[in-house]
Amino acid sequence: MxxxxxxxxxxxxxxxxxIGKPNEVKAIDGISFxxxxxxxxxxxxxxxxxxxxxxxxxxxxxDATEGDVxxxxxxxxxxxxxxxxxxxNRSIQMIFQDPYASLNPRMKVSDIIxxxxxxxxxxxxxxxxxxxxxxxxxxxxxxxEHANRYPHEFSGGQRQRIGIARALAVxxxxxxxxxxxxxxDVSIQAQVxxxxxxxxxxxxxxxxxxxxxxxxxxxxxxxxxxxxxxxxVELAPAEELYSNPLHPYTQSLLSAIPLPDPEFERTxxxxxxxxxxxxxxxxxxxxxxxxxxxxxxxxxEQELKKYQAQYKS
Amino acid sequence: xxxxxxxxxxxxxxxxxxxxxKAIRGVNFELKKGETLAIVGESGSGxxxxxKAIMKLLPPNNSEIKKGQILFDGKDLTNLTDRQMQKIxGKDISMIFQDPMTSLNPTMTIGKQIMEPLIRHxxxxxxxxxxxxxQLLRLVGIPKPEQRIKQYPHQFSGGMRQRVVIAIAxxxxxxxxIADEPTTALDVTIQAQILELMKDLQNKIETSxxxxxxxxxxxxxxxxxxxxxxxxxxxxxxxxxEVFYNPQHPYxxxxxxxxxxxxxxxxxxxxxxxxxxxxxxxxxxxAFAPRNEYAMQIDLEEEPPMFKVSDTHYAATWLLHPxxxxxxxxxxxxxxMQKFSGTK
Numbered sequence: 001m002x003x004x005x006x007x008x009x010x011x012x013x014x015x016x017x018x019i020g021k022p023n024e025v026k027a028i029d030g031i032s033f034x035x036x037x038x039x040x041x042x043x044x045x046x047x048x049x050x051x052x053x054x055x056x057x058x059x060x061x062x063d064a065t066e067g068d069v070x071x072x073x074x075x076x077x078x079x080x081x082x083x084x085x086x087x088x089n090r091s092i093q094m095i096f097q098d099p100y101a102s103l104n105p106r107m108k109v110s111d112i113i114x115x116x117x118x119x120x121x122x123x124x125x126x127x128x129x130x131x132x133x134x135x136x137x138x139x140x141x142x143x144x145e146h147a148n149r150y151p152h153e154f155s156g157g158q159r160q161r162i163g164i165a166r167a168l169a170v171x172x173x174x175x176x177x178x179x180x181x182x183x184x185d186v187s188i189q190a191q192v193x194x195x196x197x198x199x200x201x202x203x204x205x206x207x208x209x210x211x212x213x214x215x216x217x218x219x220x221x222x223x224x225x226x227x228x229x230x231x232x233v234e235l236a237p238a239e240e241l242y243s244n245p246l247h248p249y250t251q252s253l254l255s256a257i258p259l260p261d262p263e264f265e266r267t268x269x270x271x272x273x274x275x276x277x278x279x280x281x282x283x284x285x286x287x288x289x290x291x292x293x294x295x296x297x298x299x300x301e302q303e304l305k306k307y308q309a310q311y312k313s
Numbered sequence: 314x315x316x317x318x319x320x321x322x323x324x325x326x327x328x329x330x331x332x333x334x335k336a337i338r339g340v341n342f343e344l345k346k347g348e349t350l351a352i353v354g355e356s357g358s359g360x361x362x363x364x365k366a367i368m369k370l371l372p373p374n375n376s377e378i379k380k381g382q383i384l385f386d387g388k389d390l391t392n393l394t395d396r397q398m399q400k401i402x403g404k405d406i407s408m409i410f411q412d413p414m415t416s417l418n419p420t421m422t423i424g425k426q427i428m429e430p431l432i433r434h435x436x437x438x439x440x441x442x443x444x445x446x447x448q449l450l451r452l453v454g455i456p457k458p459e460q461r462i463k464q465y466p467h468q469f470s471g472g473m474r475q476r477v478v479i480a481i482a483x484x485x486x487x488x489x490x491i492a493d494e495p496t497t498a499l500d501v502t503i504q505a506q507i508l509e510l511m512k513d514l515q516n517k518i519e520t521s522x523x524x525x526x527x528x529x530x531x532x533x534x535x536x537x538x539x540x541x542x543x544x545x546x547x548x549x550x551x552x553x554x555e556v557f558y559n560p561q562h563p564y565x566x567x568x569x570x571x572x573x574x575x576x577x578x579x580x581x582x583x584x585x586x587x588x589x590x591x592x593x594x595x596x597x598x599x600a601f602a603p604r605n606e607y608a609m610q611i612d613l614e615e616e617p618p619m620f621k622v623s624d625t626h627y628a629a630t631w632l633l634h635p636x637x638x639x640x641x642x643x644x645x646x647x648x649x650m651q652k653f654s655g656t657k
Contacts, residue, residue, distance in 0.1 A: 046500035047471070155588055156356075185355035186527050190571040190584035197581070212500060215530075219573035219582065256505040258530030260572050262553045263652070265534045270505050 004036040007174060007206050008058070012067035015050070015057045019065065027053040029230035030067065032288065035174075040200065040207040042221030042238065044214055044253070050230040051210045052097075055176045058208070059092050071174070090120050093167035097179035099159035103151040109162055110147035113137070116170040136165040140195060157188035164195065168203075176208045181216060193220055214257050218242055223294075226250045232288065236295040246297045246307045249273045278303070317521050318344040318367070318489055323381035325359075325366055334592050336362045338545040340381075341619075344489065349515065349522040351532040351553075353568070354542035357589050360525045363542075364491045366391075367523075368408055369398045385489070404434040407482040411494040413474035417466040423450075423477050424462035430484045449480040453510060472503035476510070483514060491523045496531060508534055529572055533557060538625070541565050544590045544600030551626030558649050560642075561620075561628035563608075564601045570645040583643060599631070607632060607640050 015028040028050045035041050043051045056062050058069050060076055069076040076088065093116075096102035103112055110133045116122075123129035134144040140161040151159060160180060167175055177196070181189040193216060199205060211217045217224060218238050225235040226249065234247040245251045252273035258265060280286055284300040291297050291307045299307065325337035337359045344350050352360045365371050367383055369390060383390040385406065390398070407430075410416040418426060427449060428442040437445065443462070450458035453476040466474055475495060482490055492511070496504040512535065515522060524535055532539055532553070539556040541549040541564065549562040560566055570583035587604040590596055596603065602612035611617075611631050620633035631637055641647070 046502060157588070186529070186568060187355055187571050187585040188588075190582045191586075194582055194584050214501065215573050253502060256501040258505070258508070258528070258534040260529035260533050260557065260569065262533045262536075262557050265530075268534075270509070273502075 004039075006034050007037040007072065008035040008208075009070040010034070010054075010058065010067075011070065013054070013057060013064055013069060014066040015053050015062055016065045026230050028057065031227075031230075031232040032067075033225060033232060033235055035206060035208060037173075037206055038200075038204055039222040040209055040220055042217040042224040043208060043210045043227060044212060044217050044224060045227035046212065046253075049227040051227050052178050054227070055094070055178050055208060055210050059094055059176055060088075086120065090116075090170045091172050092174045092176065093170065093172040095160070095163050095167050095175060095177040095180045098183055099156050099163055100183070102163055103159055105151050107150075108147070109137075109149055109151065109154075112151070112162060113147075113166050113169050116166065120170055122170065132169070136169055139168065139199070140165045141191075155188075156184050157191060160184060160192050161195065164192075164199070168199070171203075172205070174206045174208070176210070178210045179212070180209075182211065182213060189216065196220065214254065215259075226253065231298060232296075233298040234296065235288070240292075240295055244295075244311075246291060246295070246310070247299070248277060249275075315346050316343040317346050317386065318523075319382075319384040320363070320367070321382045321384065323363065323366065323383065324379040325362055325371070326377050326379055328375045328377065329593075332593050335595050336545055336592055337366070338592075338595060340542075340545075340547055342540055342547060342550060344521050344523060346488075346521055347515070347519045348537040349524055349535050351524045351526060351536035351539045352542055353525075353527055353529065353532055353539060355527060355589055357592070358542040359545040360542050361493055364408070364493055364523060364525060367489075367491065368402060368406060369393070369395075370408075400434070403430045403487075404485045405487055406489040406491065407485070407487040409475075409478050409482045409490065409492040409495045412498055413471055413478050414498070416478055417474060419466050422463055422465055423469070427462075427477070427481050427484055430481065434485050445484070446480075449484060450477075452483070452514065453477070453480045454506070455480075472499055472506065475499060475503075475507055479507070479510065479514075483518070483520075486518050487520055489523065490520045491525075493525045494527075495524075497526070497528070504531070511535065529557075529568065541568070544595065545592055546600065546629065548601065548630070549628040551622065551628075555623065555626040558652055559622070559626070560646060560649075561622055561626075561633060562601075562630045563605045563632070563642075565628075566642050566646045567604075569649065570643045583645065599629070609637070 010031060010033050012030050012032050013028055014030050017025040017027055043054065045051050057064050064077045113133050113136055114129055117129055117132055123132055133147055137144055137146055142158065142161055181192050184192060197220065200207065209217060209220055221238045224238050224241045225232050228249045234250045242254065245254055252271045255271045280300055286298065286300050288296045288298050289304045291304065292311060297307060320340055320342050323337055323340040327334040327336055340363055354360050366378060378391050424446050427446040431437045431442040431445055446462060447458045450461060455461055455473060455476055469477060496507050499507065526532060536553045538552050540547045543564050549556060549565050556565065560569060567585040571585060573582055585604055590600045598614050599612040599617055602608040609631060617629045617631045619627040619629050621627055632640060
């Protein structure tokens with residue numbers, strides 16, 4: 001691979017809710033990773049592990065409790081003037097999980113898509129605005145006739161396409177897709193994933209793809225991060241993660257995916273993960289360590305040696 | 314094996330403002346004692362309507378069973394009155410719903426909800442019902458049932474609630490258990506636990522299960538037989554090995570090839586083009602024909618009957634007609650077929 005340019009750096013990001021109250025939640029508890037330009041980083045984990053919160057904190061829907069995100073070297077959570085914030089908002093966009101809830105039912109598709117165009121003054125006049133909307137609709141595989149309809153006239157897959165068109169309208173560089181396909185049928189999921197891949201090739205987009213469907217994540221991602229209770233426990237290239245999972249939680253997660261292969265299913269052994277199995281001593285520092293170039297695991301010094309030994313054998 | 318449930322030529326329509334929606338258009342299948350039948354298909358293919366008809370839970374004012382029979386132990390359920398059905402529902406046939414968040418009553422304790430069917434159907438005393446509820450909670454793997462029984466649904470996590478729903482469904486040792494996407498709302502790790510639990514319980518109490526899902530991985534895990542539904546019909550039915558390793562209908566091919574495989578990184582995922590048919594105006598021929606790259610002229614004109622592939626395997630596609638041209642299925646399917654002939 002050629003020299004990779006860092007688009008996004010996440011440094012020791014923490015997001016706590018209800019701080020100081022008895023029900024304080026450490027939704028994200030100090031995670032750090034980089035996202036390179038043009039790649040797709042998949043983020044997986046069970047519900048409540050903080051993967052959606054990570055996406056939302058990166059785009060500054062939440063203010064980070066601690067730590068920061070750097071987009072092209074600039075701090076996201078630092079103080080920003082209105083115009084700076086506007087510029088930032090234009091370069092990062094989000095696709096949401098539920099295509100039924102994320103489109104305003106009282107707005108026409110053309111207005112939904114053009115909202116960003118209007119805010120950022122990307123069209124000089126009404127005609128140019130509509131031209132942009134039409135070309136966006138065609139990019140995502142809908143027709144220009146759809147522009148004057150309302151969201152309820154569309155199926156789930158079509159709505160998700162509208163959501164993608166809306167995200168693309170302001171020509172972003174980075175798109176956070178928060179479970180974009182989990183509400184869709186299997187046959188439609190493939191259509192949306194293919195569309196996202198095609199757009200990435202054409203426009204050089206970078207994706208953060210959040211999901212819990214592990215087989216689809218592997219298909220679309222270049223690298224995958226696994227989260228567990230607010231922490232990133234393993235980060236590796238997609239192939240590597242599936243062929244050589246090191247952290248016991250990753251192993252248990254992978255062993256739980258049912259595959260469409262009855263023969264395999266009859267012999268599948270599921271592993272369970274027990275967090276107490278680590279038996280960390282008090283003085284041990286448990287951080288992300290690089291076991292092999294590009295393959296990071298959340299572990300102690302001792303475990304690192306064990307994992308590296310596993311590699312050699 | 315004996316058939317516990319038989320569905321014969323079922324036709325169901327919904328009357329809407331837009332007109333008559335023919336949701337189920339001639340569904341036939343049987344469920345044998347102790348087996349798991351998985352029904353797969355996309356939303357709108359009629360899987361849930363079929364099972365709701367079995368449970369007699371269709372909205373009475375706008376739905377209509379046009380034709381057909383649902384035979385349970387020789388009795389036709391479609392003719393029963395509500396009162397007669399209440400004696401069967403929850404006792405002989407019970408159901409696990411998709412969303413554990415909404416299928417429990419938030420104002421009743423878990424214990425009360427499990428005891429309800431026991432007291433109603435088995436005339437248990439309150440003390441006996443409590444005892445049995447504790448036993449059921451232990452069976453589905455809920456720790457500290459003595460404390461949990463007094464709690465309300467909001468005090469349980471999603472996976473735990475689904476266990477409670479399963480406990481309620483199993484309370485009277487039903488002969489037929491209908492599970493409508495029981496794991497779709499859950500995480501993979503919890504899903505794996507619930508599936509293991511269901512299989513384990515099936516071995517213990519010999520229930521027959523109808524399992525509705527659109528996750529083919531789950532199907533491969535739980536099913537003995539698989540029925541694929543499309544446009545209100547079953548278009549292919551067979552044992553799990555037959556459907557996964559020797560699929561015949563182009564829609565089944567499409568479903569199987571649109572799943573990414575974990576071992577190969579293919580260039581582009583196969584996507585079935587187009588959208589499901591509108592059942593307000595069902596297509597004349599094969600409902601899948603407009604999305605089918607293998608469609609022939611006859612597919613647009615006449616509905617294919619069920620062709621027999623083996624004693625247990627049937628598919629409704631004209632490609633199986635002796636006069637049909639030989640076509641090459643997609644690469645992913647061919648790979649599977651080779652595996653099948655290898656295992657034989």
